[in-house]
Amino acid sequence: MAHMSSNAADSPAARGTYRVKRGLAEMLKGGVIMDVVTPEQAKIAEDAGACAVMALERVPADIRRDGGVARMSDPEMIEGIKAAVTIPVMAKARIGHFVEAQILEALGVDYIDESEVLTPADETHHIDKFAFTVPFVCGATNLGEALRRISEGACMIRSKGEAGTGNIVEAVRHLRNITGDIRKVTQADSAELFQWAKSLQAPLPLVQEIAETGWLPVPLFCAGGIATPADAALAMQLGAEAVFVGSGIFKSDDPAPRAKAIVEATTHFRDPHILAKVSRGLGAPMTGIGMDEINQRYAERGW
Amino acid sequence: MSSPSRPDTGSADPTGTTPVVGVLALQGAFQAHQAVLDRLGARTRQVRTPADLAGVDALVMPGGESTTMSRLLHTAELFDPLAERLAAGMPVFGTCAGMILLAAEVLDGRPDQRSFAAIDIAVRRNGYGRQIDSFEHEVDVDGLDAPFHVVFIRAPKVERTGPGVEVLARHDGVPVLARQGRVLVASFHPELTDDDRLHAMFLAMVPPSAARAA
Numbered sequence: 430m431a432h433m434s435s436n437a438a439d440s441p442a443a444r445g446t447y448r449v450k451r452g453l454a455e456m457l458k459g460g461v462i463m464d465v466v467t468p469e470q471a472k473i474a475e476d477a478g479a480c481a482v483m484a485l486e487r488v489p490a491d492i493r494r495d496g497g498v499a500r501m502s503d504p505e506m507i508e509g510i511k512a513a514v515t516i517p518v519m520a521k522a523r524i525g526h527f528v529e530a531q532i533l534e535a536l537g538v539d540y541i542d543e544s545e546v547l548t549p550a551d552e553t554h555h556i557d558k559f560a561f562t563v564p565f566v567c568g569a570t571n572l573g574e575a576l577r578r579i580s581e582g583a584c585m586i587r588s589k590g591e592a593g594t595g596n597i598v599e600a601v602r603h604l605r606n607i608t609g610d611i612r613k614v615t616q617a618d619s620a621e622l623f624q625w626a627k628s629l630q631a632p633l634p635l636v637q638e639i640a641e642t643g644w645l646p647v648p649l650f651c652a653g654g655i656a657t658p659a660d661a662a663l664a665m666q667l668g669a670e671a672v673f674v675g676s677g678i679f680k681s682d683d684p685a686p687r688a689k690a691i692v693e694a695t696t697h698f699r700d701p702h703i704l705a706k707v708s709r710g711l712g713a714p715m716t717g718i719g720m721d722e723i724n725q726r727y728a729e730r731g732w
Numbered sequence: 733m734s735s736p737s738r739p740d741t742g743s744a745d746p747t748g749t750t751p752v753v754g755v756l757a758l759q760g761a762f763q764a765h766q767a768v769l770d771r772l773g774a775r776t777r778q779v780r781t782p783a784d785l786a787g788v789d790a791l792v793m794p795g796g797e798s799t800t801m802s803r804l805l806h807t808a809e810l811f812d813p814l815a816e817r818l819a820a821g822m823p824v825f826g827t828c829a830g831m832i833l834l835a836a837e838v839l840d841g842r843p844d845q846r847s848f849a850a851i852d853i854a855v856r857r858n859g860y861g862r863q864i865d866s867f868e869h870e871v872d873v874d875g876l877d878a879p880f881h882v883v884f885i886r887a888p889k890v891e892r893t894g895p896g897v898e899v900l901a902r903h904d905g906v907p908v909l910a911r912q913g914r915v916l917v918a919s920f921h922p923e924l925t926d927d928d929r930l931h932a933m934f935l936a937m938v939p940p941s942a943a944r945a946a
Contacts, residue, residue, distance in 0.1 A: 442869040449866045452885040452924050456795050456828070459759040475842070478803040480759055480796065515842065515857060516797055517886065539863035539886070562864050670763075689807075696758050696804055697780060 445562030447584070453517065453539065453564055454585040454648040457481055457671050461661065461692050462650070464488050464675040466506075468513035474678070477688035481517040481539070483673065484510040489546050489593030490676035490715065493725070499547045501529040504536055511537070519566070524731060525551025527560075534563040540585070541565050543578075545730035546592045546675075553732065558582030568652065570603045570728050572610035572639075573629030578731075579647055580632045586645060588669065589728040590653020593676050595717030597654045599728060600664060604651055608668040615643045653728070656681070656714040658694030658707050665698035682712035751941040754779040754788030758804040760796015760829060764923040768931045782813045790823040790938040793830030795885065795921055798838075798857065801829055802845045811846060818850045823914040825934040831917040832857060832888050839891065851915040852894025853907075859889025860919075873901040873909060876929055882908065882920040890919060 443449070460480025465471040471482050486502045487495065501522055511518045517539035522529035524543055529550075533541050543556050545568050558565040559582035568589035569575035575586045588607060590600030614625055614636060622640055626633040638646055651669035655661050656677035664672050672695055678688045690707040697703040720726075753769055755762045757778035769776045769792070779785050791814075793801075805811040818824060818834075826834040837854035838847050860866070863886055870879040882903065890907040893899055901909035908919045909930070914937050922930040 440870065442867040444865065444867045446868055448883055448924060449868055449885065452883055452921060453863050453866065455761045455764055455921075455924065456797070456885055458761060458763065458796070459757065460797060460800055475799060478800045480800045515840065516799060517863065534864065537862050537864055564863065689803075692800070693804070693807055696808075700780075 450564035450584040451647055454566070454650075457517070457585075457650075458648055459696060460671050461688075461695050462519065462671065462673045463678055463688060464673070465510060465679070468509045470679055470684075471510045471513045471518075473685050474688060475514045475516050477685060478692035479516060479688065480671070481519055482510065482514060483519045483521065483542065483675075484538070485521055488676040488679060489727070490595070490680050491593075492546060493593040493723070499523075501526070501533065501547070504532065507533070507536055507538065521547055522556070523547040524549040525554050525556060527556045530556050530561060530563075530565075534561055538563065542587075543567050543583075545589060545727045549730050555581050555731070558584075566650070568728070568731060569607065570731075571606040571629075572614070573631045574731060575607055575645060575649070576629060576631035576635045576639075579635060579645070583647065585648050585650060587650040587652040587673055588664075589731075590651065590655075591720065591723070592653045592727050594654050594720070594723065595656040595677055595680070595715040596719065597656070597660045597663065598720060600651050600654045600660075601667065603653075603728070604649075604664060604667045604669060607645075607649065611639055611644065614639050655691070656717060658690045658704060658711075661691045661694045662698040662704050665695060671695070676715055680715035682714075687711045687714070749941055750775050751789035751938045752777055752787060753935070753938065754785065754791045756791060756793045756801070756830070758796075758808065758810075759800045760794040761827075761921065761923055762792075762794045762796075764921075765792045765794050765827075765931075768923050768928055769935075772928055772931055772935060774935055779810075781808055782810055785810060785813055785817065789941050790934075791817075791825075792934070793824060793826040793833055794923070795828030795830060798829040798832040798888075799842050799845055801833060802842075802847075805833075805846070815848055818848050818915075821914055823916075823934070823937045823939075824850065825916045825918075825931075827918045827921055827923065828885065828887060831855060831919055834915060834917055836894070837892070851910065851912045851917055852897050853890050853910060853917070854892035855888040855890050855919070857888050858886050859891070860884055860887040862886060869903060871901045871903050871908060873930070874898075875900065875933070880922070880929065881925050881927060882922075883924045884920050885924075887919045 651664035652673035
């Protein structure tokens, strides 16, 4: 950093601070982050108004169908997608696989998703996310899980839902778990907060912070099962601040119009007239599957 | 920050004379801006439709993705009404993506990306690099006694300022805060700090509400 004549610039600029990492999550609010597997899909997503893309090799519906071990994507594929768009590019690392995260940081991705959609690499530990310059998002099914991820350095939480199902029921359950417990914590007195911290298995200072502010210290987004504009608006009305759409766009009959409609629905989530307008004539959504038809619940991964 | 699921009912107006400051809420960091303005006692309203826009005296255009906002300005049929209000002199404060949307010239934008050309500057999208290059630092601001803490997130870089543009702060020699008439722009994010001074500077640029009512 070159010296300026002013006093203000005497200290060096700071990169990778909590504020800088959390700042990008703030910029993604009200937006749609779309899973893409090719540069062409990334361009369709950007054209449709996605605020970011998630670069991966297979969308969750295909990971679910194919089985086997799901890992970080090939760096060549991530670089191809980075070159195709100007919006932020995210990528997934396996739970606890800090070397995959180191590689993704070296590739210059803008956000890392330590994701239960990939096969976990560590069944006890998540990644120490404070050790990285790049920010992390992690999934959560309830408030305790969200706070454990935040205590490890996650700068954004997404409700997990059940990826690759096109079924919103688990996302709704997880959002209601998180926001419902936040409401209860705000009603607790100072003595009860100690018990809340124990039952949530979460650090007391974070529980006390929620009691004071009434919200998580980082943004809460929704993922796992959004397939229609109405699904996106439902997540937003339930308290999500932005949405991730995985298989829901590129597993539908006509991805581009559906992607645009979900973007509009996420912005105008409280206006049923606009939601009715954008929901028309989108072709068939992804077929989707019921929770009793799946043999692997990704949401159970994470500790 | 309170739960975002609570509807935005706008803030109370005990006297009816305080101007209404809108926050463009298509996408991005609109809640953070609204929180600072509320703290300063401003009447605020989120703007997503032409009807919302008609009810405000000034507008903050937040950071976020400029390509996303550009597309949503079009689909919400907000682009033309907003261009008219800006041409008529409505005060506006654009940060990051908001600055890109207000700039006369956008470099490295998408071909279909539209901007309002409300301030005679050229900006390069992501001019400071990707997220791993994002940073925070201090700058001196003209008219403020103490330095301002600046947070740059995948920030746009100002590459040219026209003769009518007043540069209020520079970082590493590059303009980061600038004003032309009632248009104030910053390439950084004052809404991500606890420092309200730039929002106060903007509110001082907003005339009484009577101007709109009349």
